[in-house]
Structures are given as structure tokens and as C-alpha cells.
Amino acid sequence: MGITAMVPDMTIGQLINEAEPRWGEIWDDKSARMLVLLMCPRKERKLMELHGDMVEHGQPVMTVFHRPRKEAPLLEQQNFDPKAASFQFVNLASPDLGPWMQHLITNEKWMRSSIELTSVPFSMDIPAQRAFETERILCFRHPSLPALERYYLPFPPNSIPGKCFVSLPRRQAAELARQQAEVLGVGRLEKKPTITQIDASELPIAPPVVEASPSNMDDMMDDFSSNMLAEMSAEGEEEQNVTLPGSNLEKQESEQPEHVFVPLPPSASQGPSSPQPPQPPAPAAAIENSADVPVPEPIPEPEPEMSDIEREFRELVSGLLATGIEPSEVMDDPRWEDISERAAAEGFETWPVFLQLAAM
Known part of the structure; x- marks a missing residue:
């Protein structure tokens, strides 16, 4: 059995792209999948939405319903009443096709055929129309519905927007839900505070408070004021007899002489020996008078010979x-x-x- 959930404003293609982060280990990328079309009476649509809850399957099954609106005249041309049926596109794993259709074929005598999916002609001017290649898929229909050769869509079947119904295997879905609950902290038990009831006889009794009479209060105030005045007068007398520490310091400073002569040691009385200045050098001998020295006469340079x-x-x-x-x-x-x-x-x-x- 499976668990079916409705995902609004979604397409089958988007669910396939988001399958791995959504369902983790439940989704198998290597599993072969196929698309089939189921045509059921409109009154049985609610049963087909939750059909996965009654079928045992191994991989997620994604379904979406499409209601022909502007495409309805194209179905009427094939002698098919579009208001008599609901059209459900089912994307499922190939091994799950047998279990999914077993009850419908065996008990309700559904009929199997093939149908051609083709794009709506652009002449119909359908907004957001997107052309796609024509493909032929399996079709299963209720025995009360006539056969249909061709079905028209404004966009590919995996891009049909609307309410998508996803059926997950129950065991894997329960394990996935448990893991998500552990991650999100949902479902954890919280300790309730224990409340202990105590009888009134066991409660501690506070001693009674005795109120003082007005006469006793007046006597207490008189005693308090008299004691305060006595203490203040005693403190004033003590302050008069106390000498300030600064006066003793001034007296000691006045008694000390202004200049005090301190005897120096004998070594200090003798001044340091100053070095004797060097003796000036003896005057050099007088230079002889330049007049006594004979000046040599200049010798004229010989003129170069002319050629x-x-x-x-x-x-x-x-x-x-x-x-x-x-x-x-x-x-x-x-x-x-x-x-x-x-x-x-x-x-x-x-x-x-x-x-x-x-x-x-």
C-alpha cells in the first residue's frame, strides 16, 4: 500500500527533477519509467486520486488530471463527449504498472488500448501553447467510455500544470517521515512538570504581627529624638578638641634652621687635581732676510725655429x-x-x- 499526497501548482516534470532531494533513497534514478493515460467516469475521479493508497508499489507514482476546455471540440469531432470522462496522466515505474492496473482490469474490466498524444493546432489560438512531438502511449479506459484515437494537448504531458497527486510506498514513506521528524525535532516527547499537592495543615504558619499602639509610638519617637541630640552634641565637643595634623607639620618646619651645614669628608675638601697646561713650543729661529738671498735671473726660452x-x-x-x-x-x-x-x-x-x- 502507498501514501498519497497532493502537491498544488506542480507538473510531473518538476516532480521528476526534484525527486531525489524530495524523497532521497525512495527514488531510484535507474528505474525505467513510463507514462500512461487513464480515462475514468467523472464521478470516479476522487477514487482515482487516492488509487495509490490501495496498491502496493515500489517507486513513487505521480499523476495529474487534465480537463479539455478549448480542445473539447477536437474530441467531439471523434464522437467523444469530453464531459463524460476525466483524463488522468500517470507517470510510474514499469514494474509498478501491473500492480497499479491489476484491480481495475480484473474486477472492473477496464480496457487497454493505445492513444496518440498530439499538439493542439496553432489556429485555435490557445494562450501559452507549446508544440511538442506526437507520441503514442498506453491508454486504459473504463468500459462505459468509448475508445479515443487521438488526444490533444496545448503543451507536453509532463508540463501539464495543476494538482499533482504523489503516491509513495508506505514503508519507505514512513521511514522517510521518521527521519525528517528527527531532523526537524518533531514528535519528541517533552517532560511534563510534576505538581505536588500539599494539604493545608502542612503549610507553615506565619507568626501574628502585633500592631503598636499610638501612645507607645509617641514614646519611641521622643526617645529617638533625645538620643540623636545627645549624640550630636558629643560629636561637636570632640571636634573642638581635635588638633589638625597640618599644624604639627608647620611647627616642625619652623623649628628647623633654614641652612644646614654638612661637613664634607677630607677627600672631598681637596679639589681634583687639574692637569697642567702644555708648555708652548720654543719660538723657531728667525727666518733670514729675504734680501740677503740672491734671486736667480729668468732664462729666456729659446724661440722655436720657423720653417x-x-x-x-x-x-x-x-x-x-x-x-x-x-x-x-x-x-x-x-x-x-x-x-x-x-x-x-x-x-x-x-x-x-x-x-x-x-x-x-
Whole structure:
């Protein structure tokens, strides 16, 4: 037997995707599953919703009902009254198909056939329509219902939204519920506080409170005020005879002399020996008069010998400048080019000598 639960606003495809986190070890990914269509009279829909409670199965079974609305004319064209039946899509494991249909086929004489699931034509303008490939699946119908060759859907069968009914195996579901209860802390027994009843005779009796009369209260107040005044007068006398500690300190300071001479030890009377300053060095011998020292006469440096080309160049430039020719016009003389070429051949620089002669 199983345990059926209703999950609102769900599709079979969503339940398959969330099967492992929902049901844990109950769900087997490797188990082969199949989709079948059950057509029952509309009055038996409630029985088909809880059909899993009467069937022993090993894997979760997910079902969803679809009611044709705008698709109804397509069923009427096949001589089928859409209001006479409820259409239930069942997704279950292949080994569970036999136990699921055994009672219906054996006792109620349900009939087996195949049906073609196809997409609604787009010309019908159904909102949120989604086309899918046509497929043929098994169909089981009540004997009071006629056969149906083709069933139209606006979207794939695993995407039909609505109330999904999930049937879980009872043993595995009970174990899963127990584990979840332990995790959530549900179902734990709480210790109830014990209440002990005590008789009135066993309760402790409080001693009676004696109220004082007004006359006794007046006497007590008079005694209290007189005692307080006596204590205050005694404390005042003690304060007058008490000397402040600061006055003794002032007297001791006044008796001490202002300056006290402390004798020093004999070693301290002698001042530390100061080092003697160094003797100045003896004056050096007087330097002899510089007038007595003979000054050597400078020896003129010998003039370098002039080469023939230099002597000839000097004579040419000096002669031209002596005639009143400007230094800039000396180079126009035809002899300048000839002597410059011969000077360059011998390695003589004419330009420094020319500047020297022009500046004289």
C-alpha cells in the first residue's frame, strides 16, 4: 500500500527533477519509467486520486488530471463527449504498472488500448501553447467510455500544470517521515512538570504581627529624638578638641634652621687635581732676510725655429697688411692660394698665424 499526497501548482516534470532531494533513497534514478493515460467516469475521479493508497508499489507514482476546455471540440469531432470522462496522466515505474492496473482490469474490466498524444493546432489560438512531438502511449479506459484515437494537448504531458497527486510506498514513506521528524525535532516527547499537592495543615504558619499602639509610638519617637541630640552634641565637643595634623607639620618646619651645614669628608675638601697646561713650543729661529738671498735671473726660452713655409707665409701676410689691405681682402691675393696649398702639404696651420698677424 502507498501514501498519497497532493502537491498544488506542480507538473510531473518538476516532480521528476526534484525527486531525489524530495524523497532521497525512495527514488531510484535507474528505474525505467513510463507514462500512461487513464480515462475514468467523472464521478470516479476522487477514487482515482487516492488509487495509490490501495496498491502496493515500489517507486513513487505521480499523476495529474487534465480537463479539455478549448480542445473539447477536437474530441467531439471523434464522437467523444469530453464531459463524460476525466483524463488522468500517470507517470510510474514499469514494474509498478501491473500492480497499479491489476484491480481495475480484473474486477472492473477496464480496457487497454493505445492513444496518440498530439499538439493542439496553432489556429485555435490557445494562450501559452507549446508544440511538442506526437507520441503514442498506453491508454486504459473504463468500459462505459468509448475508445479515443487521438488526444490533444496545448503543451507536453509532463508540463501539464495543476494538482499533482504523489503516491509513495508506505514503508519507505514512513521511514522517510521518521527521519525528517528527527531532523526537524518533531514528535519528541517533552517532560511534563510534576505538581505536588500539599494539604493545608502542612503549610507553615506565619507568626501574628502585633500592631503598636499610638501612645507607645509617641514614646519611641521622643526617645529617638533625645538620643540623636545627645549624640550630636558629643560629636561637636570632640571636634573642638581635635588638633589638625597640618599644624604639627608647620611647627616642625619652623623649628628647623633654614641652612644646614654638612661637613664634607677630607677627600672631598681637596679639589681634583687639574692637569697642567702644555708648555708652548720654543719660538723657531728667525727666518733670514729675504734680501740677503740672491734671486736667480729668468732664462729666456729659446724661440722655436720657423720653417721656410712659415717664414714665407708671415712675410706675405705682413707685407700685404703693411700696404693697407684689409685682413678680409688678403685671401683674395693670388699668392694666398698657392702658399696655402704648400703649407697644407707640409702640415703647417696658416689660420692661427694669420689671426695673430691680423691682430697686431
